[in-house]
Amino acid sequence: MASKRRQFGRVRKLPSGRYQARYVAPDGQLRPAPETFRTKKDADDWLADKQTEMRRGDWHDPDAGKVAFGPYAAAWIEERELTTTTRQLYGSLLRHxxxxxxxxxxxxxxxxxxxRRWRADKLASGTGPTTVAKAYALLRAIMGTAVADQMIRRNPCTIKGASTVHTPERPTATVQEVYDLADAIQPRYRALVLLAGFLGLRWGELVGLHRRDIDLDGGALRVRRAVAELNNGQREIKAPKSAAGKRTVAIPGAILPDVRAHLERYAEPGADGRVFIGAKGATPRRNHFNRLWRTACSDAGIEGLHFHDLRHTGNTLAASTGASTRELMARMGHSTARAALIYQHASADRDRLIADAVSGLVDKGxxxxxxxxxxxxxxxxxxEGDTRD
Incomplete structure (x- = not known):
C-alpha cells in the first residue's frame, strides 16, 4: 500500500539521525524549523502547528525580529510626534x-x-526607581510596537507595575505659608507665587503668560502656551501638556489687587507684553528663580517646599470646595480624571478627619x-404618707 503523501511541509532524516522540518512560508520562501527533532513525529507535530498558524493568519516572519534593538529604538523615537522635552528624555533614557x-x-x-535581569541590575546599581520606571516604560512601548510590526509575538516586558512611577507625597503649603512666601520673595515675583498657590498653574504656564491672557474685569486668566527649558539651555514656547491644558481659570478675588498691581508695575507694556520678566527684561529661568525661592523659603521659615508644590496647594484648595471631578480637571488642565481624583481623595480624607472630630464632640455632649x-x-x-384603713 502506498504511503500517504505529505500535504504540508517536508521532513527529512539527517546523517546525524535527527529530523529536519521545512515548509513553504506565505512569502514563498522555504523555511526550516529553527531546530532539528529527535523523532519524525516531533517534526510532523511542529509542521502541523506551523500550518495551523498560517491558516489562522497568525504566521510571523522568523527573520523579522533579527534587527538590533538600538537602531530600531532610535527610529521609534524619531518617527513619533513628541515634544522637544519628551524627545530629549527618551533619547537620554535610551542612551544611558x-x-x-x-x-x-x-x-x-x-x-x-x-x-527582569536588566531591571534588577539597574535598581541594585543605585539607579533611581523613578528613572528605572521611565526606562522600563519606554522599553515596553518600543517592544509593543515590535509586536504590532509582527517582528515578535509577545511583548517581553511583563513585570506588573514596573512602569509605575512612585513619587513620594509632596508637602502642601497652607494659605498663610503662600502669603508668607509671597511677602518674602522679590516683589516682582509676588504675583507669580500667589497665582501658583491659588490657581495651581505650572511654572512654564506662568512665565508664558502675556497681558492679553489676563482679564482683570472678568477675573479670569487664559492659559494658551507654556515655556519649556531644554537640556541645551534653549527655551521653547509650546502648547500646554495636553489639549485640556488650554483653559480659562477664574482668579480668586482676594488676589486680584496683587495681580493688578503687578501688571501696572512689572509686566511688559502692550497686549503681547510678557506678564513675568526678570529685572533685566528676560523671561525668568527656572534655575535662577530657584535660588530666589530657596532664599524666600529660608526667610519665611519654611523647609522642604518646592515651587511646584504650590500647584498642589491650589488644587487641594479647589478640591476642598466640593468641586466635581470634571470641574477640577478643567481647572487643573488635565485630560484624565486621575489627578483630580487624587485631590478629591485628599479632600475626602480631610473631611473624614473633620467628621471624626465632630463625632468626638457628639460623643462628649x-x-x-x-x-x-x-x-x-x-x-x-x-x-408619701401611709394610707392604711
Missing part, C-alpha cells in the same frame, strides 16, 4: 539605560528573563447629658 544592555541584541532575542441624667436618677424620692 537601554542601549548599554539591549543595543546590540536582536529585537526577537529580548526575552522576559533578560528584561451625649456623655455629659447621660451623666447628668444618672445624677438626677440617684436622688432619693420623697416618701
Amino acid at each position: 539605560h537601554l542601549e548599554p544592555v539591549f543595543g546590540a541584541v536582536n529585537v526577537a532575542e529580548i526575552s522576559p528573563p533578560l528584561v 451625649r456623655k455629659k447629658v447621660r451623666k447628668a441624667k444618672k445624677k438626677r436618677d440617684r436622688k432619693p424620692k420623697g416618701h
Whole structure:
C-alpha cells in the first residue's frame, strides 16, 4: 500500500539521525524549523502547528525580529510626534539605560528573563526607581510596537507595575505659608507665587503668560502656551501638556489687587507684553528663580517646599470646595480624571478627619447629658404618707 503523501511541509532524516522540518512560508520562501527533532513525529507535530498558524493568519516572519534593538529604538523615537522635552528624555533614557544592555541584541532575542535581569541590575546599581520606571516604560512601548510590526509575538516586558512611577507625597503649603512666601520673595515675583498657590498653574504656564491672557474685569486668566527649558539651555514656547491644558481659570478675588498691581508695575507694556520678566527684561529661568525661592523659603521659615508644590496647594484648595471631578480637571488642565481624583481623595480624607472630630464632640455632649441624667436618677424620692384603713 502506498504511503500517504505529505500535504504540508517536508521532513527529512539527517546523517546525524535527527529530523529536519521545512515548509513553504506565505512569502514563498522555504523555511526550516529553527531546530532539528529527535523523532519524525516531533517534526510532523511542529509542521502541523506551523500550518495551523498560517491558516489562522497568525504566521510571523522568523527573520523579522533579527534587527538590533538600538537602531530600531532610535527610529521609534524619531518617527513619533513628541515634544522637544519628551524627545530629549527618551533619547537620554535610551542612551544611558537601554542601549548599554539591549543595543546590540536582536529585537526577537529580548526575552522576559533578560528584561527582569536588566531591571534588577539597574535598581541594585543605585539607579533611581523613578528613572528605572521611565526606562522600563519606554522599553515596553518600543517592544509593543515590535509586536504590532509582527517582528515578535509577545511583548517581553511583563513585570506588573514596573512602569509605575512612585513619587513620594509632596508637602502642601497652607494659605498663610503662600502669603508668607509671597511677602518674602522679590516683589516682582509676588504675583507669580500667589497665582501658583491659588490657581495651581505650572511654572512654564506662568512665565508664558502675556497681558492679553489676563482679564482683570472678568477675573479670569487664559492659559494658551507654556515655556519649556531644554537640556541645551534653549527655551521653547509650546502648547500646554495636553489639549485640556488650554483653559480659562477664574482668579480668586482676594488676589486680584496683587495681580493688578503687578501688571501696572512689572509686566511688559502692550497686549503681547510678557506678564513675568526678570529685572533685566528676560523671561525668568527656572534655575535662577530657584535660588530666589530657596532664599524666600529660608526667610519665611519654611523647609522642604518646592515651587511646584504650590500647584498642589491650589488644587487641594479647589478640591476642598466640593468641586466635581470634571470641574477640577478643567481647572487643573488635565485630560484624565486621575489627578483630580487624587485631590478629591485628599479632600475626602480631610473631611473624614473633620467628621471624626465632630463625632468626638457628639460623643462628649451625649456623655455629659447621660451623666447628668444618672445624677438626677440617684436622688432619693420623697416618701408619701401611709394610707392604711
